[in-house]
Amino acid sequence: QSALTQPASVSGSPGQSITISCTGTSSDVGSYNLVSWYQQHPGKAPKLMIYEGSKRPSGVSNRFSGSKSGNTASLTISGLQAEDEADYYCCSYAGSSTRVFGGGTKLTVL
Amino acid sequence: QLQLQESGPGLVKPSETLSLSCTVSGGSISSSSYYWGCIRQPPGKGLEWIASIYYRGNTYYNPSLKSRVTISADTSNNQFSLKLSSVTAADTAVYYCVRQRVVDGYDIWGQGTLVTVSS
Numbered sequence: 001q002s003a004l005t006q007p008a009s010v011s012g013s014p015g016q017s018i019t020i021s022c023t024g025t026s027s028d029v030g031s032y033n034l035v036s037w038y039q040q041h042p043g044k045a046p047k048l049m050i051y052e053g054s055k056r057p058s059g060v061s062n063r064f065s066g067s068k069s070g071n072t073a074s075l076t077i078s079g080l081q082a083e084d085e086a087d088y089y090c091c092s093y094a095g096s097s098t099r100v101f102g103g104g105t106k107l108t109v110l
Numbered sequence: 111q112l113q114l115q116e117s118g119p120g121l122v123k124p125s126e127t128l129s130l131s132c133t134v135s136g137g138s139i140s141s142s143s144y145y146w147g148c149i150r151q152p153p154g155k156g157l158e159w160i161a162s163i164y165y166r167g168n169t170y171y172n173p174s175l176k177s178r179v180t181i182s183a184d185t186s187n188n189q190f191s192l193k194l195s196s197v198t199a200a201d202t203a204v205y206y207c208v209r210q211r212v213v214d215g216y217d218i219w220g221q222g223t224l225v226t227v228s229s
Contacts, residue, residue, distance in 0.1 A: 001173055003156070034214045038157070045206060045222055046157065051215030089157050093214065097170040099159040 001094055004029065004102035011108040017078040020105045022090030023071060028100055030071035034093035037066060037075045040104075041086045049088075050075060077107075085109040112137035114207040114220035122201075122227050128194040132207030132220065139188050140165045145210040146183065148192045150203040151222075158203075162210055163190055197227045 005023040012018040022035065029035060033053040038046035048057050050066035053073065063078045073092070077084055090102040117131040130148065139146060147162035161181040162170045171179050175194070183190040194201060205225055209218040 036215045038216070045219040046216075047219075048215050048217045051211065051217075052213060057215070057217060091157070091159070091216075097162070098172065099162075101157045101159060104156040 001028075001098065001100050004090055004092060004100055006088075006090060006102040006105045008103075009106045009108065011110055012077075012080045013110045014080055014082065016080050017076060018080060018107065019077075020075045020088055020090075020107070022073040022075070022092075022102045024073070024092050024100070025071055028092040028094040029068065029073050031095070032093045033068060035066065035068060035073040036091045037064075038089045038091065039084075039086045040089065046089065080109055082109050112209065112218055114209065114218060116205060116207050116220045116223040118205060118223040118225050120223075120225065122197055122225060123229050124198055124227055125196055128192075128197050128201065128225055128227075130192040130194075130205050130207070130223070130225070132190050132192075134188045134190075134209075139183060139190060140185050143212055145170075145212060146190045147208050147210050147216070148181065149206045149208055149216065149219075150201075151206070152200075152203040160194075160205075161192060199227050201225070202227045 037050040040046040054066040065076045088105045094100045115133045122128045145162045148160040163181045178195045180193045204222040206222045207220040208216040
């Protein structure tokens with residue numbers, strides 16, 4: 001069970017859209033539509049932003065969306081805002097009721 | 111509003127056992143809609159799922175930690191607990207208690223507690 005692969009950092013200007021990728025294997029991301037995404041601000045606990053690949057919990061802005069193609073899941077943030085600057089983590093079901101996280105991506109809003 | 115509160119030792123000596131307690135308030139650990147679990151984050155690093163438990167006692171472990179981890183639930187006190195044995199400096203991390211939706215997603219997190227392994 002290896003960690004999912006995310007870019008270390010991405011950046012964008014206010015109002016723009018960015019996409020964070022999360023690459024796994026046919027044993028995790030590729031086999032299940034059970035990818036979740038988390039936002040973490042410095043010194044805070046992570047917050048669930050997307051679950052089951054593309055569903056948003058109540059209260060999460062519709063500027064956040066999730067998708068998947070093959071072994072790669074993606075998180076897209078549209079209309080980038082300063083408050084979106086944070087670390088983002090993906091997590092996938094990996095079979096046998098286990099989960100694996102990505103290494104995290106630091107989003108910088110320029 | 112359901113809340114999770116971690117209770118940990120702060121400092122543990124190498125080779126000893128780390129014990130973490132998670133108290134659930136504002137809801138029942140005996141809900142059929144959720145699992146309960148623990149996730150950790152070493153300083154400056156990413157998240158790692160450790161273990162999960164269902165109120166009926168079903169337990170699930172990260173394969174890389176399975177030989178050292180035990181998770182248990184105390185439904186009468188609305189708590190669940192994690193034990194990690196034979197700790198080393200690599201186990202130094204912020205440990206989070208989490209609620210996991212049965213299908214997918216850790217939707218509620220505790221504030222986290224830093225556990226340092228050092229002599």
